[in-house]
Amino acid sequence: MLAASAAGLGALGLGGLGTQAHAQSSAAAGAKPLPAVAAWKDPKAMIVHSSNTLETRRAAFGTSVVTPTNRLFVRNNLPAPDASILEHRDAWTVAFEGVKGPRSLTLADLKTLGVETVATVLQCSGNGRGFFPSKPSGTPWQVGAAGCVLWSGVPLRTVIHVLGGAEEGMAYLTGTGGEKLPEGVDPLTVMVERSVPIKALDDALLAWEMNGEPLPLAHGGPLRLIVPGYQGVNNVKYVKRVALTREQSRAGIMANRYRMVPPGGKGNPGLPSVWEMVVKSWINGPLSEEGALRAGWTQIHGVAFAGTREVRGVEVSIDGGMSWHQAQLVGPNLGRFAWRQFVLPVQLSAGTHVLVSRATDAAGNAQPRERVENNSGYNNNSWLDHAVTVTVA
Amino acid sequence: MLAASAAGLGALGLGGLGTQAHAQSSAAAGAKPLPAVAAWKDPKAMIVHSSNTLETRRAAFGTSVVTPTNRLFVRNNLPAPDASILEHRDAWTVAFEGVKGPRSLTLADLKTLGVETVATVLQCSGNGRGFFPSKPSGTPWQVGAAGCVLWSGVPLRTVIHVLGGAEEGMAYLTGTGGEKLPEGVDPLTVMVERSVPIKALDDALLAWEMNGEPLPLAHGGPLRLIVPGYQGVNNVKYVKRVALTREQSRAGIMANRYRMVPPGGKGNPGLPSVWEMVVKSWINGPLSEEGALRAGWTQIHGVAFAGTREVRGVEVSIDGGMSWHQAQLVGPNLGRFAWRQFVLPVQLSAGTHVLVSRATDAAGNAQPRERVENNSGYNNNSWLDHAVTVTVA
Numbered sequence: 001m002l003a004a005s006a007a008g009l010g011a012l013g014l015g016g017l018g019t020q021a022h023a024q025s026s027a028a029a030g031a032k033p034l035p036a037v038a039a040w041k042d043p044k045a046m047i048v049h050s051s052n053t054l055e056t057r058r059a060a061f062g063t064s065v066v067t068p069t070n071r072l073f074v075r076n077n078l079p080a081p082d083a084s085i086l087e088h089r090d091a092w093t094v095a096f097e098g099v100k101g102p103r104s105l106t107l108a109d110l111k112t113l114g115v116e117t118v119a120t121v122l123q124c125s126g127n128g129r130g131f132f133p134s135k136p137s138g139t140p141w142q143v144g145a146a147g148c149v150l151w152s153g154v155p156l157r158t159v160i161h162v163l164g165g166a167e168e169g170m171a172y173l174t175g176t177g178g179e180k181l182p183e184g185v186d187p188l189t190v191m192v193e194r195s196v197p198i199k200a201l202d203d204a205l206l207a208w209e210m211n212g213e214p215l216p217l218a219h220g221g222p223l224r225l226i227v228p229g230y231q232g233v234n235n236v237k238y239v240k241r242v243a244l245t246r247e248q249s250r251a252g253i254m255a256n257r258y259r260m261v262p263p264g265g266k267g268n269p270g271l272p273s274v275w276e277m278v279v280k281s282w283i284n285g286p287l288s289e290e291g292a293l294r295a296g297w298t299q300i301h302g303v304a305f306a307g308t309r310e311v312r313g314v315e316v317s318i319d320g321g322m323s324w325h326q327a328q329l330v331g332p333n334l335g336r337f338a339w340r341q342f343v344l345p346v347q348l349s350a351g352t353h354v355l356v357s358r359a360t361d362a363a364g365n366a367q368p369r370e371r372v373e374n375n376s377g378y379n380n381n382s383w384l385d386h387a388v389t390v391t392v393a
Numbered sequence: 394m395l396a397a398s399a400a401g402l403g404a405l406g407l408g409g410l411g412t413q414a415h416a417q418s419s420a421a422a423g424a425k426p427l428p429a430v431a432a433w434k435d436p437k438a439m440i441v442h443s444s445n446t447l448e449t450r451r452a453a454f455g456t457s458v459v460t461p462t463n464r465l466f467v468r469n470n471l472p473a474p475d476a477s478i479l480e481h482r483d484a485w486t487v488a489f490e491g492v493k494g495p496r497s498l499t500l501a502d503l504k505t506l507g508v509e510t511v512a513t514v515l516q517c518s519g520n521g522r523g524f525f526p527s528k529p530s531g532t533p534w535q536v537g538a539a540g541c542v543l544w545s546g547v548p549l550r551t552v553i554h555v556l557g558g559a560e561e562g563m564a565y566l567t568g569t570g571g572e573k574l575p576e577g578v579d580p581l582t583v584m585v586e587r588s589v590p591i592k593a594l595d596d597a598l599l600a601w602e603m604n605g606e607p608l609p610l611a612h613g614g615p616l617r618l619i620v621p622g623y624q625g626v627n628n629v630k631y632v633k634r635v636a637l638t639r640e641q642s643r644a645g646i647m648a649n650r651y652r653m654v655p656p657g658g659k660g661n662p663g664l665p666s667v668w669e670m671v672v673k674s675w676i677n678g679p680l681s682e683e684g685a686l687r688a689g690w691t692q693i694h695g696v697a698f699a700g701t702r703e704v705r706g707v708e709v710s711i712d713g714g715m716s717w718h719q720a721q722l723v724g725p726n727l728g729r730f731a732w733r734q735f736v737l738p739v740q741l742s743a744g745t746h747v748l749v750s751r752a753t754d755a756a757g758n759a760q761p762r763e764r765v766e767n768n769s770g771y772n773n774n775s776w777l778d779h780a781v782t783v784t785v786a
Contacts, residue, residue, distance in 0.1 A: 042606075063508050064543040064605040066459055071605065112690040115456050115736045117724030150457040150725075212457040212464065213435075297505040331510030332543075334725040343508045 037080045038218045045071040049139045052076040056144035061284040063301055063341055065331045066119070067147030069211045074218050075124045075145060077192050077253065078179040081217070081238055085178070089214060089222040094206070098174075098244030100164030107223055110206055113162060114154040118205055118228055119334035121305045122149050125231035125258060125274035128371070128380030134263065136377035143282045143386065148303070148339045151226045153207035156242065160201065170244035173198050175225040178238035188251050194234045194258075195248040196227050196275055203228040203308075203337070206239070228337035229308030231274040231379075233258050248273075261375035277307035279367055280381040281314050281342070281359035283388045293392045295350050300327070305339035306361035313360050314342040320354035320387065321369070327357070336362075348392045355390060358383045430473045431611045438464040442532045445469040449537035454677040456694055456734055458724045459512070460540030462604045467611050468517045468538060470585050470646065471572040474610070474631055478571070482607060482615040487599070491567075491637030493557030500616055503599055506555055507547040511598055511621055512727035514698045515542050518624035518651060518667035521764070521773030527656065529770035536675045536779065541696070541732045544619045546600035549635065553594065563637035566591050568618040571631035581644050587627045587651075588641040589620055589668055596621040596701075596730070599632070621730035622701030624667040624772075626651050641666075654768040670700035672760055673774040674707050674735070674752035681783045688743045688785050693720070698732035699754035706753050707735040713747035713780065714762070720750070729755075741785045748783060751776045 034041050035051035045060035054074040061067065085092065090108035123146035130140035139145070156173075160166060177192035205226040208215055215221030220237025227234045233253070248254055248269065256267035258274045265271075281304035286293055300318070304311045315324040327342040342357065360366040371382035427434050428444035438453035447467040454460065478485065483501035516539035523533035532538070549566075553559060570585035598619040601608055608614030613630025620627045626646070641647055641662065649660035651667045658664075674697035679686055693711070697704045708717040720735040735750065753759040764775035 062602050062605040062607075063545040064510055064602055066543060066605055068462070068605040112692065114738065115692045115694055115723065115734075117457055117734060119725050150459060152456040152724075209455050209457055212455040212459055212461040214455075299505065299508045301508055330508065331545075332512050332725070332727040332731070334727070338725070341508075341510060345507065 037083075038074050040070060041074075042070045047144065052079065053139045055139075055141055056147060058143050058284055059287050059289065060144075061303065063284075063331070065148060065334060065338070065341055066150060066211065069213065069216065069219070072122070072147040072149065072219070073124065073145045075139070075232060076218075076237070077233070078177070078181070078190065081179055083217055085238065086214075086217055086221055089208065092222040094223065094239060095241045096159065096163050096243070097241065098167050098170050099160055100167060103163065105159070107208060110154050110159065110223075111208070114158045115152065116155050116205060117150060117152045118203070118226065119148060119150050119338035120226060120228045121277065121337065121339050122147055122232050122235060123277060125233055125378045126376065128382075128385060129377030131380055131382070131385035132371065132373075132377040134373070134377075136375060138376060143284075145232075148305075148334070150211050150334075151205055151207040151224075152209035153205045153223075153226070156204040156206055156225070157201050159206065160244070166198070166244045169246055171198055172196065172245045172248055173201050173204065173227075174243045174245045174249050175234075175236035175239050176241035176243070177236050178240035191251050192236060192253055193249040193251040194236055194254050195245060196230055196234050198244060200227050200230065206242070229276055231258075231277055233274065257376075258378070260372070260378060263373050263375055265375060267375075274378050277305065278379055278381045279306040279309070279311075279359050279361040279365050280304070281357045281367060281383070282386040283316070283355050283357050286390055287388060288390045293348065293390055295348060295392050297345060297347050300344045300346055300355055302342055302357050303339040304342055304357070304359035306359065306365070308336065309361040309363055309365075310336045311340045311359055312362050312364070314340075315358045316342070316344040317356045317358075318346055318348065318353050321356050321384065324358065348390070350392050352389060352391050354387050356383050356387045431467050433463060433609075434467075435463045440537065445472065446532045448532075448534055449540060451536050451677055452680050452682065453537075454696065456677075456724070458541060458727060458731070458734055459543060459604065462606065462609065462612070465515070465540040465542065465612070466517065466538045468532070468625065469611075469630070470626070471570070471574070471583065474572055476610055478631065479607075479610055479614055482601065485615045487616065487632060488634045489552065489556050489636070490634065491560050491563050492553055493560060496556065498552070500601060503547050503552065503616075504601070507551045508545065509548050509598060510543060510545045511596070511619065512541060512543050512731035513619060513621040514670065514730065514732050515540055515625050515628065516670060518626055518771045519769065521775075521778060522770030524773055524775070524778035525764065525766075525770045527766070527770075529768060531769060536677075538625075541698075541727070543604050543727075544598055544600035545602035546598045546616075546619070549597040549599055549618070550594050552599065553637070559591070559637045562639055564591055565589065565638045565641055566594050566597065566620075567636045567638045567642050568629035568632050569634035569636070570629045571633035584644050585629060585646055586642040586644040587629055587647050588638060589623055589627050591637060593620050593623065599635070622669055624651075624670055626667065651769075651771070653765070653771060656766050656768055658768060660768075667771050670698065671772055671774045672699040672702070672704075672752050672754040672758050673697070674750040674760060674776070675779040676709070676748050676750050676781045679783055680781060686741065686783055686785045688741060690738060690740050693737045693739055693748055695735055695750050696732040697735055697750070697752035699752065699758070701729065702754040702756055702758075703729045704733045704752055705755050705757070707733075708751045709735070709737040710749045710751075711739055711741065711746050714749050714777065717751065741783070743785050745782060745784050747780050749776050749780045
């Protein structure tokens with residue numbers, strides 16, 4: 001901002017400056033319609049890949065830190081349960097296992113135990129898959145399978161404490177989704193059941209509210225297990241069972257899928273699972289697709305996050321990574337699981353510019369130039385892949 | 394939470410515990426329909442007083458710190474301009490006066506100068522008017538003419554700096570709304586033009602985005618002057634002129650209305666205007682209207698704010714103010730202009746309980762027991778008026 005201010009009246013006097021980068025985008029012609037479970041999303045903000053996969057347009061992120069629910073991506077591994085499960089939210093029941101006093105609790109019970117609110121980045125581990133030249137199978141997400149969300153619910157550690165604490169020797173926190181499983185197939189091949197290291201219990205939340213509203217069905221209502229800092233798949237929707245376990249789930253979604261499989265290999269429990277998110281950032285504006293850019297000052301802005309770690313800083317380049325400038329972190333800091341907005345004021349001359357950002361986390365980890373190649377296109381945090389090319393008239 | 398946890402399995406073993414306090418409320422029978430300008434609001438969350446005055450239901454605030462836009466109150470002094478003003482948002486023009494280089498800037502120009510995001514409590518100065526036994530004229534708001542909102546735009550001080558800074562001797566920041574004025578009346582009697590002390594320039598924002606979306610018409614889009622910590626009326630919608638001025642505006646809305654007029658008196662420029670908000674809090678749950686409450690543990694929760702000051706703490710009483718307990722502030726701290734959530738776990742026995750909260754700000758100001766009587770029902774921060782009576786079965 002200071003740099004832009006320093007330009008003062010001189011810059012404004014040029015008259016030709018300004019950008020329509022924030023103009024509202026209109027839905028692409030021929031776009032697929034929103035599925036019924038998410039018919040209330042803003043169609044102009046979304047890319048509909050399928051009935052289970054909706055992406056937020058890069059130009060639709062805005063600069064307000066929190067992603068509004070009607071612009072948040074959707075990725076369901078199975079079709080959502082029938083909407084009737086929301087008719088009596090407080091009657092929803094969760095089985096707790098692996099604790100000294102195992103039992104089922106209703107959502108009404110859970111609400112009596114505590115209330116906390118946490119902001120987290122929710123991101124599909126395949127976000128950025130669309131940048132892999134190898135075209136891995138799966139949705140070709142670019143940046144929009146992510147958002148920053150406020151969750152409200154009860155800390156899971158409080159519930160575990162009330163139930164007498166963990167049984168001895170438990171190493172994982174395992175959540176099971178309440179989706180209806182298709183008949184005639186081995187449940188293990190399709191069920192949504194994920195395990196994360198038990199240390200995640202320190203931050204995990206059983207959430208019944210999202211961005212100030214009762215959790216919608218498309219996002220896991222009436223109750224979702226939130227594992228702050230972990231990739232989206234670990235945040236189990238319609239959670240019906242929470243177990244502290246000695247072993248990881250044997251469900252395919254845990255044992256073989258969502259693993260970092262080297263190119264050409266096959267998924268197996270010995271490979272790293274997509275757990276904690278890695279340090280990542282991208283630029284959301286200016287974007288050429290949003291209208292003609294005019295020469296002069298502009299505010300490069302985007303988001304940066306680092307899983308369970310604070311973002312230490314973000315550098316921005318306007319020459320494709322040859323030289324870097326420190327961006328400013330702006331807006332409220334919602335905590336280490338949320339993303340930060342960054343802004344860098346720059347003067348862009350007529351021509352083509354390649355804008356990139358590179359975040360560093362509190363532990364000193366910086367985004368790499370190159371993605372980590374893997375079979376399924378997970379964990380892409382390459383700064384080069386996330387570059388934006390803009391043309392200035 | 395610790396208190397609830399300490400109850401442990403014993404409390405849960407009682408079986409009868411739980412509350413439906415968070416159940417979704419349904420629209421009251423015979424409720425007025427939402428006006429066209431806000432037809433996209435959640436009808437279950439709103440009380441429609443008139444086409445220009447919509448209130449958030451007390452039970453609809455949730456516990457996620459930020460108020461979702463589709464649940465935020467609306468209060469317009471004049472009908473909103475035609476929606477066509479949003480067709481070319483970036484072409485919206487604002488005249489800047491009282492600076493060394495006065496000129497008009499478009500929204501596109503403003504976007505080149507800076508981006509910042511601020512969370513503020515937006516509250517109508519008449520919020521709580523409905524608790525005045527004197528029944529002042531005006532909307533009888535209870536608690537729902539308020540919300541906590543994320544605004545994104547350019548700091549006004551940056552714009553003023555770019556325009557050469559303030560002219561000598563300016564004492565007020567004056568904003569003028571772009572509403573269409575009815576014909577045949579003196580414009581001064583109806584126009585929306587408000588002045589605040591020039592010190593507000595340090596924090597003021599020209600905002601084009603709200604909660605992550607382009608600012609809707611009902612809330613002042615395409616551009617609104619945000620004066621963090623000041624009552625809602627000072628946050629001028631559709632702002633078309635920003636002037637640093639020696640004197641306060643002579644418009645009726647500034648000179649005579651929105652003044653703290655003693656009972657029976659008349660408004661005049663010598664009386665205090667509704668500028669900075671005063672320290673205030675209220676409880677949003679549990680509420681008896683949301684369903685039967687059962688004896689046992691419950692989480693009393695609500696919001697607290699203090700204008701331009703941080704909230705230092707909140708006390709809660711379950712006996713109508715005879716004894717007090719320190720509540721816990723939970724959730725992200727969005728900065729001193731936002732509200733904080735507070736939570737107190739308590740055990741409620743069968744019977745009737747009067748729940749009240751009392752906030753204290755960083756300067757040591759605490760909410761008073763009694764409201765300050767005034768003709769128009771402004772600035773009500775009486776903790777007694779905001780009490781909630783609950784019946785436990």
